[in-house]
Amino acid sequence: MISFFFSTPVVILLLGIYFIRRAYRPPKELEPIPTVPIFKFARTVLFNEGQHEIQRVISDSDPEKIGLVKIFLFSGWTVLITNIEHAKIFFAENDDVLLKGQVPDDHPIRKFFGRGISFANGEDRIRQRKMAIPAFNRSLSPEMIGESTNELITLLNKWNNIPLDIFTVMKRITVQTLGKLAFSYDMKALDSLEEEPYFMKTYEKITELIQNPLYMILSFTYKLPLKANLELSQLIEGFDQLIYKVIEQRKLDLANEKKSEEHTDLLANMLENIGNGYTMKDLRDELTAIFSAGHNTTAFALSAVFYNLAKHPEIQKKAREEAIQVLGDSSKIPTSENVKELKYIKAIIKESLRLYPAVAMLPFRKVLKPLRFNQDIVIPKGTSLSLNIWQVHKNSNIWSDEFVPERFINQDDRENWIPFSSGHRNCIGQNFSIMEQIVITAMMLLNFEISLPPESQNFDKMPLKSSFYTLYPKDLKIVFSELKRIVEV
Incomplete structure (x- = not known):
């Protein structure tokens, strides 16, 4: 026993020296x-x-602004790309050079997301994108988004002038919309602000546990019999039961409908692919990835939009004037043509995504062949490589740090704007997310004044948590007040 207690500190010290030397x-x-x-x-x-x-910390590490930094994360060295010129090289390479990072089957991320499009490489990735993109495109419906937004407006009318956690509110509208468009399923996320639906509550807890910083700094900790790890396994099992229940219910509904009927929900379109090697487990993994991408990231993007509108009343006023000009009546749901006309609101959304990209950094890729960035720098085989979107969007040689939506008027294809990634791995839900944000923002502007509560009005920038990949607001509250209209006599 004595030798055990004596040897333990020695082992820890030796391991520490080993890691420090490697670092x-x-x-x-x-x-x-x-x-x-x-x-x-x-x-x-x-x-x-x-x-x-x-x-x-990342930015200060590169005083010469060469656009690359390296960091040791105990599992090995990782290189982060921080400028657009190096990002272009990253986007140009295929899976035979940059393999999407693979994690062990028992890792929490793998257990939750499975083998869906988030982790697919090569032919699997191409096949999954070919199935998912048409299904996504058929699911684009501003009218259905508008219906969910009207539910939100009705709910918020009961909470006038009360500071609300904006991320919580936005998660409710995105999960309600996604439930209808993706699953033809009522998530009941907008019935009340007091109670959180079980589906949503389960998902939120899973994502919170998966983003445990220990998994990033000390990756082996997911193997330990910790309370959080055991809880995570139970939650994922419960989530799977819910997903399969939704799938089975949709299959039953489709079986009872006429075969000639067309369906706009994503699940109905993806069910057509079952067979020929595409299994129910594959569908479950795809739906989980789509739910995650279309829920939290869009909810954060909308949170940033409403924070910026509250922070800049003059911009809010101009955006509302555009919404009134295009939509007129406050109860009108935008059509696809209306969405195209809301150019200033779209510019606000794009500028918000520049300052606060929902995905701050892309998941790691493994370098399979030496990758040259310039005559002096070649990334060796076996290195982990990632793109830091936040740093690209904050490059002072390209962007000013102010919130200026006008920079995106008639400049939709700026190569330095990459919140949805780019190239052959760009986010398949980009058009859906932008459309959803435009509809929700326009309809909310026609019904509410948006402001920060007194204790938050001195924020110089949006308060954010320390998540590694995706961004989350930190205790950010927004006030939605009934819009006072001037009646002409």
Whole structure:
């Protein structure tokens, strides 16, 4: 027993020395790339100092602005791309050079997301995109988004002038919309603000546990019999039961309908693919990935939009004037043509996504062949590589740090704007997300004044948690007040 207690600190010390030496001895090829201080970075993540601080540590690590930094994450060295020129090289490479990061089958991310489009490579990725993209396109319906938004407006009329957690509210509207458009299923997310639907509650807890900072800093911890790990396994099992229940109910509904009927919901269209190697488990994995991408990320994007509208009343006023000009009556649901006309509101959304990209950093890719960025830098085989979208969007040589929607008027295809990634791995839900944000923003502007509560009005920037990949607001409240209209006599 004595020898055990004596040896344990020694083992920990030796392991610490080993990791520290590895941390400061990168492969020779990576020596020209500046290093992010691992202990400073780990502190900002583990002590939840916020996304702004995480990104400041990364930015400060590259004083010469070469557009690349390296960081040791105990599982090995990772290179982060931070400028658009290097990002173009990243986007141009196929899976035979950059393989989407694979995690073990027992890892929490794999257990939850399975083998869907989020982790597919090669032929599997191409096949899944060919099935998902047409299904997504057939599901685009501003009218159905408008119906869900009217439910939200009715709900918020009961909460006039009361500060509300904006991310919670936006998650409710996105999950309600996604339930209808993707699953033809009422999630009951807008029945009340007091009670959270079980489906939504389960998903939220899973994503919270999956993003445990320990999994990033000390990746082996997911194998330990910790309470959080055991709880996560139980929650994923419960989530699967809910997903399969939704699938079976939709199959039953379709069986009772006429075969000639056309369906706009994504699930009905994807059920057509079952067979020929595409299983119910594959469908479950795809729906989980789509639910995640269409729920939290769009909810965050909308939270950023309403924060910026509240922070800039003059921009809010101009956006409302456009909504009145295009839509007129406050109860009108935008059509597809109306959505195209709401150009200033779309510019506000794009500028919000520039300042606060919902996905701050893309999942790691494994370099399968040496990848050259310039004459001095070649990323060696076996290195992990990722693109930091936040840093690309904050490049002071390209962008000013102010919120300026006008920069996106008639400039929709700016190559430096990449919140949905780019190239052959761009987000398949980009058009859906933008359309959803335009409809919700326009209809809310026609019904509410949007403001920050007094305790939040001194925010210089949107408060954010310390999540690594995706962004989350930190205790951000917004007030929705009844819009006072001037009646002409």
